[in-house]
Amino acid sequence: MTAALSVENLEVVYHHTIQVLRGLSLEVPERGIVALLGANGAGKTTTLKAVSGLLPLENGAIGGGGIRFRGERIDHVAPHRLARRGIVHVREGRRVFEDLTVQENLVAAANALAGRAAQPDFALVYGYFPRLAERRRQLAGYLSGGEQQMLAIGRALVAEPALMLLDEPSLGLAPLVVEEIFGIIARINAERGVAMLLVEQNAMAAFGIAAYGYIMESGRVVIDGPTARLVNDPDVQRFYLGYGEQTTEVASFRDVKHYKRRKRWLS
Amino acid sequence: MSGAIDWLLLAEFSLVGLLSGGVLALIALGFVLVYKGTRVINFALGEFMMVGAYLFWTANVFLALPWWAALALTLAGVAALGALVERFVLRPLAGQPVISIVMATIGLGAVLHGLAEAVWGGANLSLPELLPRKPLLLGEILLPGQVLWSFALAVALIAAFTAYFRWSKDGVSMRAAASDPVTAYAMGIDVRRTQRLTWMFAGVTGAVAGIIVASMTSLSPSLGTVALGVLAVVILGGLDSIAGAIVAGLIVGLLESLTVAFVGGQARDLVPYLVVLVILMVRPYGLFGTRDIERL
């Protein structure tokens, strides 16, 4: 069976000069959730942008390697066409259309259905996010952070995606909402069979719903494996889950402060 | 003079002023459409008007086509021009600061102006009247026909565009693309298409306004300068408010007429601008403009 998404040896350069990805490879199976973790600036967002075709819009270019969606090469397809083929990118920082209402945001997303027989199913979105239903006529710019994130995911749902690229959906959200959103993401995956590539800083939450994980560092993957194995990896425990030295408990921030540690995977 | 006649005069000036706001609103609409679609003030709008009027002249007078055929040809021509402008000027500039794009439209205006002068010459040409001239007499008050009709035309166009942006899917997509083009792409919106559409609309409304203005005055490469004066209308209504264009057009038309009546023609441009400035101090986004969401 072909994977929903496979990325091979991807190289990405910004402004013709700044190399960000250096031979990154990963795979997302059909109907699966895959987590992608890594430090700030490792190139996670860049990876997603490369897949969804947004890279050229930000002065970036693919310098080598390839990206396949269900077996077909998609490296040089225009982003709106990719969206219409079912790859939907929920961008970092929510990015709702601020001066459109909630409903209009969803209508705008229905563009992704162009060329498909499907009719936009707004009720589905409001079913997953009842809070959005209440705010249907409100300008999206005035929604709270969590509501905006819900709208961003809801917008992606309208597009009936086959593959969803989620970039830090928990960013800036209250713990309760994070829980709620991760719950919904898992439900969408289970109920609608959408494959997902999930970029997250909150490793605990990500491992909670993903079956497989990649950890990247300076533009390439340094560790990968089923999440069940990753949570037992001592490096992952220390640097992503925050376990203290010699313990299997999360250390207090007060205790880590006076010595400085630098993790560097050699690769 | 008795008081009664003064009132009549005032009424006459006011009515004529209000109605002549129609032309202003029509031109303002051209600005608003581009702003709505791309967040830029199109300083080349005047030149779009001028080119539209010249195309119409060429088709209608020079080639002697009937007016409807000439109009259709003209609109197709300016729409194509708008698409070209989008492709070769605006698209490469995506992501640049607003002022650069504004400057590019100024440069574009100069190019169109120069080309028009090279092609059609600098002399004045005249267009046949399109709108019926028959004036309407309300008692003592005389309303010039073309003023009335251009008002009606402006209202109709503005209503159509308002509905389009509010309810059609393309309209919503255009607004989304203007708000955040990158995300719009990610949502499956063909941003290039919406922007091309924006500029084609701008060309079309500009040409309609240009033909009307040219038929009321005369046609020369400097026809476009009238558009600059209309900017007061645009910011009064709010740069992104279509309905604002008509309301502000009426207000400024009225102000201009009253200024001519009681101050003198030399202050015609000035008084409206000053009034607009004062209003803007109270409402920085005009009467109906959307305020930018400023959050920290």
Add this chain to the structure above:
Amino acid sequence: MRIGDFHASYRHDEALFDTRAQRVWLGLLLAALAAFPFVGGSYLTYLACLLGIHLIAAAGLNVMTGYTGLISLGHAAFMGVGCYAVAVAERAGIPFFLALPLAGAASAAIGLVVGIPSLRIKGLYFAVATLAAQFVLGFVFREWESVTGGVRGANVPAASLFGFELAGDRRVYFLIAPLAVLMLLGARNLFRTRVGRAFIAIRDRDISAEVLGISLFRYKLAAFAIGSFYAGVAGGLWGYFFRVATPELFGLPLSVFYLAAIIVGGLGSILGTILGATFMTLIPEFLRALVGWAEAFGLEQAGVYLAPLRQVVFGLLIVGFLVFEPHGLAEMWRRTRRFFHLWPFRT
């Protein structure tokens, strides 16, 4: 080859011209400027004077628009204020070395008034509001006949120093050139201090600048005052140079000319101001040469198409620059320079 900058102290690190080579170059440049009118001939001297005026005015606009982000479409009108101020001051018998600062001050005072709306009105709305300033001042120039001479304009006597008339291009050059150098240096200095930083912060995001302790009221107005002071001085020099002030000289096209200059040169860059203003001043010369060639090659009618052609080329150059070099000539210069690490100027 210079591999890196090594500095003994922070103060040294902050210096404008920090190596010996740079100082030598600077000296040579100044010497060349002093010798120019004797070598360059009268027409080139005329051009140099014009360029000097454009440089000062463009630098002022760059302070307002390029650095502080307040788009002004009324810069020419501020120049007009300076020009008329000089005309009036000369009538009152005030010598030029007082009249010029006065011209700047008059213009700055009006700039303060025009700047006030910028506290509430932002972005393109404000740009259009400055258009109102252009129109209002134009109106004043036309209507206030007792002072401005109305549409007929006012004559400006030649500047004179102890009875020595600064008439003729060569003499005026020695008024304009030092002032231009000084004022450009001043503008450059501004951005090494807290004042300049405040301007840039306001441009980048005014609301967070305010929360960080920058008084928008004070600094937006200061930017306007400085920008229009520069315009006023440039206008005053214009008066001494062309010896006449009429309303149509200081209209919207001139404002657009300056905007084009700083955008083509590079917004928020003094180097850009210099390159942009020079470029814009030379375009007509270039075009004239072009038509000359065209005529030489037997295109008799080339002259007739010069006016439209000039417009087309003006527009194309602007659009072309924006499309192909959006950060202006200054950026182009920097890129070229990166090839030549040897070059002695630090930007």
Add this chain to the structure above:
Amino acid sequence: LHAGLGDWVEWKNGQGGIAGRKLRYVAEDSSYKVDQSVAIFKKIVAQYKPPLFYGDSTGWAKAIAPELSQLGSVLATGPSFASDLADPAKAPYYFMPGPTYSGQIEVLLEYVSRSAAGAAKPAVAFVYSDTEFGRDPIASGKAKAAKLGIPVVLEVVTKPGAVDVSAEVIKLRRAKPDFVIFHGYVLAPIPEFMRQMRDAGMNARGMGTIYTMDKTTIDQMGAAGAGFLGVMPYRYSFDTEKTPTMALIREVGSRKPNNPWQTTFYTQGWLVGMIFEQVLGRTLGAKKELTGPNMKAALESIGKWDTGGIFGVPIALKTHSIPVGRVYLVKGSTIVPNSDWITIG
């Protein structure tokens, strides 16, 4: 204009030049921008040291006036008829090839005054643009009207390219003038004024000055131009009265294809050439250097000079302008004389 002066130079050189010297004509386009035209002036003066210069706008003329006085070696002229340029005391080396704008308005007012059959003089209104061009003759025009006893019932100022004139027309309708004198425009908004005045049932007659009265412009007015009156200092090239110079202009001008008749500008260019010829001829004839003062003297010595039909009467350049003109009437597609040559002041 360029064409007129250029053709004249060519023709004259074909005839052997002036006093045996060939003329050289250097032209550049300034696109009517003051700093451009000043730059061109300076460059041409520096490069070619011409004795005569034909410039453009009023702004240019004013900007170079000090320079001109200082140079003292160039005699300049241009198409601007602004009154204060025609002042040998203030602008010693400048002259204009026609009557000042004030002069033109005076011609019109004379005509209005003469047209009155009865005792009551007809009422006039002035409509002018808010430019130097437009405002130039208004004050003196009003003074003249007062002297002739013509009531000025209204003054209307507009932008030069005004679009919407309905408010102005309301004012005109109420003021009920018999003649409306337009000045400071070439074409727009005069036709719209005329049309709206007709629509409003007014039958005042429109009047214009030199640059409105070019045939090209009048043709543009179309139906609205019928009955329009205007002052013109020169004969039209299609004038029915045959005169030698106009015949020559017609002949030389129509050597180019598609040129059945010549514009006012063409005639003006030609006239300027002829005046230059007079000046050069007279200066060189007196065996004097081509200096400013000498040329000025030569210019001022021109009196009772017959232009061979450009003007219907002999003219003088004592005042650095030519205070002569006559009123023409637009009739169908042509323009016919409607008065004698009127000499002012």
Add this chain to the structure above:
Amino acid sequence: MHILEAEGLTLRFGGIRALADVAVAVPKGGITAIIGPNGAGKTSLFNAISGFYRPERGTLRFDGADITRVPAHARAALGLARTFQNVSLFRGMTVLDNIKLGGHNRLRAGALGALWYLGRAAAEEARLRAEIEREVIDFLEIDHIRDLPIDALAYGLQKRVELARALAMQPKVLMLDEPVAGMNREETEDMARFILDVQEERGITVMLVEHDMGLVMDISSHVVVLNFGQVIASGTPAEVRRNPAVIAAYLGERAARRRVA
């Protein structure tokens, strides 16, 4: 002793009540965390304190003085510094200039002096530079990025530069709006270390808005919980964490249970 006291702050946007009669007292020298659901009004509270929003009602006392009517820029000069939820660095400037901007209010040069860059203007610039190098750049370990433009920085570094800029203001109270959002565990630890140093070694009072409960519970001395613009709880981290209202509105069962120290 309280360095900052808010009383009855009320702020409305159209129909939304961002703050409703909020009273907060910030003890001097401690770390006070403000938590609450999204849209609860935390950032609005910061904005009201720093003067960007004008509350309809309520008073603010800072360091013993009433600052309710003091304009925003003057509050910064009094010693209120902050960072922003969405990084708000000035992209047209280098890192160093951004940090220097923090010193703005301690310099005196006026526009005229600045034009000539003589005497005082130059001297005070040099002094500021030395001070920043010593106390901010070295401390936050950002010396290697001094001359870079902001755009070239990874997100985590940008947050650190924002902190540097705020520190250059030499504030009495430092308000941090979500300082570790989007950071992984390791980077969060770095930031925690800086915050603790600022508070313990420099005696600067810290106010903190954050959704990372691990961080909040570990380092803060006092927690205030907002919901729908109202204070629903306040106290020590341990108290707040057990509060059922807080659990219901904000924490959720899982987060409340996790890692009970």
